[in-house]
Amino acid sequence: VNLLEKMNPHDVLVVTTLDRIAESPKQLAQFCRSLVRGGIFIDVLDLGTIDDSTAGKLILETLEKVVLLEEIEYKERSIAGKKRAKMRNQNYHEGRPPALITKEKRHAYMLLKQYTYQQVAKKTGFSVSTLKRIKNKIEKND
Numbered sequence: 001v002n003l004l005e006k007m008n009p010h011d012v013l014v015v016t017t018l019d020r021i022a023e024s025p026k027q028l029a030q031f032c033r034s035l036v037r038g039g040i041f042i043d044v045l046d047l048g049t050i051d052d053s054t055a056g057k058l059i060l061e062t063l064e065k066v067v068l069l070e071e072i073e074y075k076e077r078s079i080a081g082k083k084r085a086k087m088r089n090q091n092y093h094e095g096r097p098p099a100l101i102t103k104e105k106r107h108a109y110m111l112l113k114q115y116t117y118q119q120v121a122k123k124t125g126f127s128v129s130t131l132k133r134i135k136n137k138i139e140k141n142d
Helices: 025-037 054-088 103-112 117-124 128-141
Strands: 012-015 041-044 048-050
Touching (some): 025 054
Parallel strands (some): 012 041
């Protein structure tokens, strides 16, 4: 049963620490914001009460800033990691590597020379749109 469904406005949720409420700061900020909007107060034993008072709003804003800081740090670490990878490997490129053309795809391509897309789709199990992509990719590479 969802905790929010059991709680009413002016109820108080008592927790020992904030990390018991959610798995990430982002989830925590969203959860606390939804509780306060519903008129539910959060009493954190090692912090104080989060409610719709000025102090409670300040705590919520601080939580949201922590979330923003984490997102910025994540992006910075990601960019730094990509730079290191480029320095170590000249062939490094972002994104998904191109899919290999399997024997099954080559066989389907060969069948397209004799049969319609629908007939080849039935024989191979590939969809018509996949067959078109296979054909375009093989002809582009040849």
